[in-house]
Every structure is written in structure tokens, then in C-alpha cells.
Amino acid sequence: MSLNNLTIKKAQKLLADKEISAKELAAYFLKIIEEKNKSVNAYLEVFGDALGEAEKLDKEGIGGRMLLGIPLAVKDNILIKGKTCSAGSKILQNYKASYDATAIKKLKSAGAVFLGRTNMDEFAMGASTENSAYGVTKNPIDLTRVSGGSSGGSAAAVAMDGCLGALGSDTGGSIRQPASFCGVVGLNPTYGAISRSGLIAMASSFDQIGPIAKTVEDAEIIFNAVKGSDPMDSTSSSTPDFDEKKYNGKLKIGMLKYDKNGVDKEINESMEKSAKIFKDLGYEILEIEMPNIKYSVPCYYILVPAEVSSNLARFDGVKYGLFKEGKNLTEDYMKTREAGFGPETRRRIMLGTYVLSAGYYDAYYAKAQKVRELIKKDFDRAFDLKNGGVDAIISPVSPSVSFKIGEKANDPLKMYLEDIFTAPAKMAGLPAMSLPVRQAGIPSGLNPEGLPIGLQIIAPRFGENLLFEIGKKYEHIASKNQMA
Amino acid sequence: MEIEKLAKLARINLSSEEKEKLQKEFEAILGYISILKEADTGDWEDGFSKREIFNATRLDENAHEAEKFTKDLLEGAPFTEGGYVKVKHVFE
Numbered sequence: 001m002s003l004n005n006l007t008i009k010k011a012q013k014l015l016a017d018k019e020i021s022a023k024e025l026a027a028y029f030l031k032i033i034e035e036k037n038k039s040v041n042a043y044l045e046v047f048g049d050a051l052g053e054a055e056k057l058d059k060e061g062i063g064g065r066m067l068l069g070i071p072l073a074v075k076d077n078i079l080i081k082g083k084t085c086s087a088g089s090k091i092l093q094n095y096k097a098s099y100d101a102t103a104i105k106k107l108k109s110a111g112a113v114f115l116g117r118t119n120m121d122e123f124a125m126g127a128s129t130e131n132s133a134y135g136v137t138k139n140p141i142d143l144t145r146v147s148g149g150s151s152g153g154s155a156a157a158v159a160m161d162g163c164l165g166a167l168g169s170d171t172g173g174s175i176r177q178p179a180s181f182c183g184v185v186g187l188n189p190t191y192g193a194i195s196r197s198g199l200i201a202m203a204s205s206f207d208q209i210g211p212i213a214k215t216v217e218d219a220e221i222i223f224n225a226v227k228g229s230d231p232m233d234s235t236s237s238s239t240p241d242f243d244e245k246k247y248n249g250k251l252k253i254g255m256l257k258y259d260k261n262g263v264d265k266e267i268n269e270s271m272e273k274s275a276k277i278f279k280d281l282g283y284e285i286l287e288i289e290m291p292n293i294k295y296s297v298p299c300y301y302i303l304v305p306a307e308v309s310s311n312l313a314r315f316d317g318v319k320y321g322l323f324k325e326g327k328n329l330t331e332d333y334m335k336t337r338e339a340g341f342g343p344e345t346r347r348r349i350m351l352g353t354y355v356l357s358a359g360y361y362d363a364y365y366a367k368a369q370k371v372r373e374l375i376k377k378d379f380d381r382a383f384d385l386k387n388g389g390v391d392a393i394i395s396p397v398s399p400s401v402s403f404k405i406g407e408k409a410n411d412p413l414k415m416y417l418e419d420i421f422t423a424p425a426k427m428a429g430l431p432a433m434s435l436p437v438r439q440a441g442i443p444s445g446l447n448p449e450g451l452p453i454g455l456q457i458i459a460p461r462f463g464e465n466l467l468f469e470i471g472k473k474y475e476h477i478a479s480k481n482q483m484a
Numbered sequence: 485m486e487i488e489k490l491a492k493l494a495r496i497n498l499s500s501e502e503k504e505k506l507q508k509e510f511e512a513i514l515g516y517i518s519i520l521k522e523a524d525t526g527d528w529e530d531g532f533s534k535r536e537i538f539n540a541t542r543l544d545e546n547a548h549e550a551e552k553f554t555k556d557l558l559e560g561a562p563f564t565e566g567g568y569v570k571v572k573h574v575f576e
Contacts, residue, residue, distance in 0.1 A: 098556040234540035298517040318571050320560030329572040338497035346496055353494040370525035413512050
């Protein structure tokens with residue numbers, strides 16, 4: 001039996017029909033990881049107990065569990081009790097999680113098998129995984145290029161067929177951009193849709209856990225397994241109304257008007273092609289202008305460092321993680337943090353300390369909070385259907401395809417501009433999905449060098465079902481074209 | 485900008501090369517960020533107060549039994565003594 005191009009959906013059927021066991025399935029992926037991970041570096045650790053866990057599940061039987069026997073990968077900033085969780089940082093190199101993240105608890109009770117933990121930019125700060133203390137994750141499609149970031153390990157693990165799906169986290173684009181670079185599907189859910197208990201915090205008013213998978217349907221399956229309110233996370237929404245929302249009839253899709261300079265030619269062209277696909281699907285396409293979203297990245301790089309500087313204050317060599325001895329307590333802190341944090345983390349802590357310091361607070365942090373409100377209002381207007389608004393917005397995911405390793409590593413500002421299309425949705429806490437561009441006749445949209453291009457779809461709050469519906473229809477075009 | 489002072493506030497030792505590098509990078513980043521000055525945020529107060537923002541608190545009840553998590557949590561700490569995290573004197 002060939003397991004090529006296996007999806008969660010197909011694997012569920014094979015498992016239910018007893019054509020394959022959970023153990024055989026896990027073994028299949030572990031073998032691929034053994035072959036490919038040395039060159040790709042998607043996994044920081046492959047869990048030694050994965051096969052045993054799968055065997056246990058085989059003995060327990062299928063039952064009604066949503067993800068029974070499905071092998072998944074987990075980003076290195078999501079806690080699995082008893083396993084190392086390092087957030088891609090030296091400061092947590094030997095940290096063992098003392099509890100399960102809520103998302104992990106839910107996946108465990110759904111019967112998922114965890115194959116290992118995946119590489120990431122340190123504390124999820126970066127767009128290429130080059131900020132990981134454990135080396136870059138290479139793009140499985142072209143090993144001279146980055147996998148994107150910060151969830152580059154999770155995206156690469158899915159793209160190299162090293163698992164059936166993965167959890168990532170998205171603060172400014174960290175699920176969507178690597179998904180687009182690796183040619184897979186990535187969902188940044190609505191702020192509050194998935195509990196963040198057990199996600200190592202970077203910027204708490206932005207961070208979200210979300211799925212990376214091969215198809216929209218698979219991303220939906222993982223999302224449904226982990227979503228929902230949680231008493232352990234007071235920011236998880238107590239009114240998850242996505243269950244009830246159904247979308248029918250002629251949808252209006254807004255094509256974001258953006259500055260085409262500085263964006264790859266093929267990416268600009270792909271937007272036109274995607275618009276045509278949506279027209280063919282019977283949707284109405286409108287061009288949509290949002291005057292304030294150009295402020296998203298500058299705003300992001302004030303608010304996020306500010307939150308980073310306070311969230312990362314907990315790493316002090318006292319409660320957990322690395323310890324470096326100094327002459328007194330203050331020196332202990334200073335030496336520990338110097339040795340434990342990498343350059344980008346230090347940069348953001350310093351920047352955050354600056355924008356929050358007396359005398360600069362109003363000019364930077366307070367101003368950015370106000371601008372964040374302007375950006376939210378832009379989205380409110382864009383989604384106001386009664387006043388000429390749209391159901392969803394489409395835009396590129398990133399201004400370029402996957403770039404060469406080292407190309408942007410020495411210019412932090414250049415790296416920050418990777419977030420130009422992904423940061424706006426985060427400002428307003430909106431759900432947004434990245435999926436591989438489809439073109440007539442060929443299965444996926446690629447640039448001339450054969451690198452994937454992503455399409456972003458943004459929906460109103462709790463509009464995940466809308467994203468899944470539009471995404472599945474868009475995806476379907478490819479297979480239809482392929483068969484024709 | 486007083487990189488030295490910031491480093492002290494942030495409790496991070498920095499080499500003199502890194503301080504110099506950060507100085508330059510900050511100039512570029514802050515220059516880019518300054519575009520925010522152009523944003524008209526005059527009517528912000530109104531918009532903000534209309535948003536439904538509320539504190540999510542829970543009742544202070546149903547506490548777990550004492551020491552239930554102590555052992556697990558202390559395992560991560562570099563120094564412990566008698567069920568406590570051990571640190572150097574805060575005041576000298």
C-alpha cells in the first residue's frame with residue numbers, strides 16, 4: 001500500500017478500516033524523518049516513545065476519537081509534560097515541561113501521536129528560523145533556502161512528509177509565512193479561539209496557536225480538535241460562535257489594494273489568477289482599500305518588543321533554565337540573560353525596554369496602541385456588509401518567495417518587513433489562512449524557480465468556517481484542473 | 485540613546501561591539517517606526533471606549549491541595565532548599 005500524499009482525512013479512513021495500524025503509520029513517518037531530517041533540520045528532537053504510544057493506541061481501539069493514531073509534530077514552544085521544551089533558545093536548553101499545554105491535552109485525548117518537537121526562531125522571533133539557537137531549518141523544496149519562520153520547523157516537517165500535520169504559533173505571521181514558503185496550508189486562528197495555556201509567551205496580545213497541514217480540510221480537523229475556551233487562559237473566548245456560522249450563496253471577496261513595488265512579480269500575478277478563480281467560483285470580487293494598514297509593521301515592532309521585554313523578564317536563572325553565576329543577584333541575572341538569549345531576542349528586549357521607558361512611552365507605546373485601533377477600524381469598515389463591505393479579504397502572504405539562507409540575516413529591519421501582509425490581521429485579532437496558490441492546469445502555483453507562492457485569506461473574528469469553505473473550494477479547482 | 489542604561493534596565497550584559505551594533509540598528513528601526521507620527525489618532529478615545537474590553541477573573545476558591553505541584557515545579561529550578569527556590573541576597 002502506498003502512503004504517498006497521505007492526508008489526515010485519508011489516514012483516518014485507513015485506520016478505521018484497519019488497513020493500517022497506528023504503529024505502522026508512525027513507523028512510516030519516523031523512517032522519512034530519519035532519511036530527511038539531517039539535511040532539513042525540521043525536528044529538534046524525535047520522541048523515543050512515539051512508536052510505543054502509537055502501539056498503546058492500537059490496543060485501546062478506535063472508538064470515536066477524532067485524531068486516533070494521527071502522527072503530528074509540535075512546535076518547540078508548546079509544552080508537553082515531561083518533554084524538553086526549549087523555544088529554540090539556549091536559555092531553555094534543558095527545560096522539561098512540568099505540565100501539558102491545553103492544546104496538547106486536547107490532542108492527547110483525541111488520540112494524536114506526537115512524533116517530535118520542531119525548530120523555530122528563538123522565542124518565535126523571526127521569519128526564517130535563522131534565529132534558532134539550534135541551526136536553521138532548510139526549505140525541503142530547496143535546501144539553500146529558508147523554510148520561513150518562526151514556525152519553520154513545523155512547516156518543513158509537513159512539507160517533507162515528516163508528519164501528517166503540526167502545531168505552530170503565529171504572532172506576526174509565524175504560521176502563515178512558513179506555510180507559504182513550504183507550499184502547505186497554515187491557519188492563524190482568531191485571537192482567543194485556541195487556549196494559550198502552555199504556549200511559551202512572546203507577545204501576549206498577539207500570540208496564537210494554530211495548525212499547519214497539507215490541505216485545508218486537515219487544518220480544519222486539527223483546529224476543531226484544539227479550539228475552545230479554557231479556564232486556564234483568561235483570554236480564550238468564552239463565546240466561540242464559529243460553530244454556528246454557516247456561509248451560503250454569493251460571497252463578496254475583497255482584493256487588498258497594496259503597493260506592488262517591492263513585491264515579487266509572480267506574486268502580484270498570482271493575485272490576479274486567484275481573483276479569477278474566485279470569480280469562476282461565483283464570488284464577487286471587489287478591490288478594497290485600507291488606509292491605515294500600512295502602519296501595521298511599525299506598530300507591531302513597538303507593541304511586540306514591549307510585550308517581549310516584560311514576558312521574557314521571567315528568564316532570570318532562578319525559577320528554571322540556564323544559570324550563569326555572577327558576583328551578586330543582579331549580576332546573576334545579567335550574565336544568565338547574556339549567555340542564554342540570542343541576538344534577536346536581546347535586540348527586542350532592549351527595544352521594548354526603550355519604548356516603555358519614561359519619556360518615550362507616549363511617543364511610542366501609547367501612540368502604537370492608538371494606531372492599532374485605527375487598523376481595527378479599517379477592518380471593521382472592510383467587513384461591514386451593510387455598507388459595501390466584503391465577507392473576506394485576499395492578499396499575498398509575503399512580499400517574496402522563500403529567500404536564500406543568510407540573505408536577510410544581518411539586516412533586522414529587512415526581516416521585519418517580511419510581516420508586511422501578515423501583521424495587519426494580527427493587529428485586529430482576526431483569523432487568516434495561508435494556502436498554496438492554485439493555477440489552471442498545474443497542481444500548485446510556483447515561481448519560475450519552482451518555489452511555492454501563498455495566498456492569504458482574512459475573515460472577520462471567528463470566521464474560521466468561512467476560511468475553510470473558501471479555502472476548500474479554491475483547493476478543489478486544482479484537482480479538477482489536473483484531472484481535466 | 486543610552487544603550488548602556490537600557491541594558492541595565494533589561495538586565496542583560498552586552499559586549500561593547502554589540503552595544504555599538506544595536507545603536508546603529510536602533511536608529512534604522514526607530515527611523516522606520518517614526519512613520520506612525522503621520523497617523524491621525526485624534527478620535528481614538530471614543531473608538532477605544534466603545535470596544536468591549538473587560539477583565540476575566542475567576543473566584544478565589546477551589547484551591548488545589550498544598551504542595552501538589554511543588555515537586556514538579558522545583559525540578560526546573562537551578563537551586564532549591566527545603567521546598568523553596570533558593571536565590572542570593574536581594575539586599576546586600
